[in-house]
Structures are given as structure tokens and as C-alpha cells.
Amino acid sequence: MTIVDLIALLRFSLEASSQIAGLIDRYRGNPEAELTPDEIDAVRGSLAMAEAEYHARMAAAGLVTQRDDGEGEKAHGSESVGLGGEPA
Amino acid sequence: MTAHALKAHGSKTHGSESVGLMSAVVLVCVAMIGCAASPSARYAQAVAGYRIALSGIATAAEAGLLDQDETDTIEAVRVPVKLTLDRVGGSLRSGEAVPPTDLEQLADLVRALETTLRAAETDAAESRTEASP
Numbered sequence: 001m002t003i004v005d006l007i008a009l010l011r012f013s014l015e016a017s018s019q020i021a022g023l024i025d026r027y028r029g030n031p032e033a034e035l036t037p038d039e040i041d042a043v044r045g046s047l048a049m050a051e052a053e054y055h056a057r058m059a060a061a062g063l064v065t066q067r068d069d070g071e072g073e074k075a076h077g078s079e080s081v082g083l084g085g086e087p088a
Numbered sequence: 089m090t091a092h093a094l095k096a097h098g099s100k101t102h103g104s105e106s107v108g109l110m111s112a113v114v115l116v117c118v119a120m121i122g123c124a125a126s127p128s129a130r131y132a133q134a135v136a137g138y139r140i141a142l143s144g145i146a147t148a149a150e151a152g153l154l155d156q157d158e159t160d161t162i163e164a165v166r167v168p169v170k171l172t173l174d175r176v177g178g179s180l181r182s183g184e185a186v187p188p189t190d191l192e193q194l195a196d197l198v199r200a201l202e203t204t205l206r207a208a209e210t211d212a213a214e215s216r217t218e219a220s221p
Binding site: 004008011033034035037039040041043044046047050051053054057058060061063064065066 | 126127128129131132135138139142143145146147149150151152154156159160163166167170173174177180181
């Protein structure tokens with residue numbers, strides 16, 4: 001394992017720990033609580049941002065991913081692929 | 089660094105690290121969906137678990153632990169999870185009742201993602217073994 005791998009694992013671990021801690025704080029007091037519309041919007045927004053970052057990181061690594069909007073994420077030197085594998 | 093160079097750098101030499109990484113990712117996903125009671129809470133936890141899974145997969149890719157075939161296999165099960173999350177999130181936002189079957193389907197899809205990631209880990213480990221003299 002190289003120092004680059006170690007840094008990547010550390011980054012991942014910190015991010016995961018942060019998210020888990022946030023959820024525990026949110027639901028520790030009342031696990032039956034429903035989210036408000038604003039909170040649902042915030043969750044959906046975080047999902048969209050995470051998805052965009054994922055596609056960008058995978059493309060930067062030279063890997064083609066599928067977009068749920070029907071558009072393929074074009075990696076360096078490769079064809080764009082839409083959902084289901086059809087050429088975009 | 090190109091994808092090819094990344095793969096040559098890490099794919100067949102760090103398989104064991106990817107095994108631990110992805111297992112942790114998926115265990116988090118499954119555990120988080122199961123520990124909330126209300127539909128919106130389960131949705132939020134599923135989203136959080138999915139975000140962690142995305143981060144783990146991208147980290148593995150950046151470390152050169154995934155090739156395109158493995159990525160395609162993972163994508164085939166990741167996309168249905170994302171679509172289900174979108175559907176459940178849309179229902180919650182519009183005030184519609186979320187059928188329990190949707191949440192059960194989400195859990196099933198995440199379990200399918202777990203199975204796929206573990207298969208990818210096994211392939212990486214076997215490739216590493218075959219590459220060893």
C-alpha cells in the first residue's frame with residue numbers, strides 16, 4: 001500500500017465517520033421522527049451532489065459510469081455510455 | 089495518470105485492501121437502512137449509506153483497484169439503487185405515502201450491491217494470486 005492509498009483510505013474513513021455521527025445525532029432522540037420537507041430537500045440535494053462528485057471522480061480515474069438521466073459520463077479516451085449501455 | 093497506468097499501478101497488487109474497503113462500505117449501507125423506523129428516516133439513512141458506498145467505490149477506482157469490467161458490474165446494480173432512492177425521495181417530498189414494498193425493494197437492491205461488490209473483491213483477490221509468482 002502506497003502513501004497515496006493510505007491518504008485515500010483516511011479521507012474515506014473520515015467522510016464515513018462524519019456521516020454516521022450526523023445520523024446518530026439526528027435519530028438518537030426520536031427514531032420515529034419524520035423529516036420535514038426542507039430536510040427531505042436537503043437529503044435529496046446531498047444525494048445529487050454526491051452523485052455528481054462520484055461520476056467526476058470515476059471519469060477522472062478513466063472509468064465510464066452510467067448516468068440515471070440517460071447521459072453517459074465520458075471518460076478520457078472512451079465512448080460515452082447511457083443508461084442500459086446504449087451509446088449516448 | 090491515465091486509467092491504464094492507475095490499473096497497472098494498483099489493480100493487481102492491492103486486491104486485499106479493496107476487499108476490506110468495499111465490505112465496510114456495504115455493511116454500513118445495510119446496517120443504516122435497518123436501524124430507522126419512519127419511512128423518511130429510513131430514506132435519509134439509505135441515502136447516507138449510498139453516499140458512503142459511492143465514496144468508497146470512487147476511492148477504490150482512484151487507487152486503481154477497479155477496471156472497467158468491474159465498474160460495469162457495479163454500475164448495473166448501483167443505478168437501480170439510485171433510481172429507487174429518487175422515486176422514494178420524490179414520494180416523500182410530495183407528501184405521498186411510501187409503500188413498504190418500496191423500502192423493502194431498496195433494501196433488496198442494496199443487498200444486491202453488496203453481493204456484487206463482494207464478487208468484485210473476490211475477483212481482485214484471485215487476480216492478485218494469479219499474478220504472484
